Amino acid sequence: MSDDAVLHVRGRVLAGPEDVRDELWVVGGRVSYDRPAGARDITTVEGWALPGLVDAHCHVGLGADGPVDADTAEKQALTDRERAPC
Secondary structure, eight states, rough: OOOOOOOEEEEEEEETTTTEEEEEEEEEEEEEOHHHHHOEEEEEEEEEETTTOOOOOOOOOOEEEEOOOHHHHHHHHHHEEESSSS
16 A cells, blocks of 8 residues: 555646557656556546646746846846756
8 A cells, every 4th residue: 555645637648749648647756657556645636737848948138128138137047047946
């Protein structure tokens, strides 16, 4: 039996260009397409899933009105770096 909390994602899972699944499971931060044996603490969500796809781009050097000065661009870059997941 597993004591880990389990996230069950049910819906259209785009696992690859030609690979569409009906569900996935997340246990201990890892994605699996197989139901974990003995899982008890399961949270299910429904929708679309794009495993591994994260919008991690930023627009350093641009502001609401276009280009910004070097100091502002540096502050933007530092802010983005500090917020980036490791």
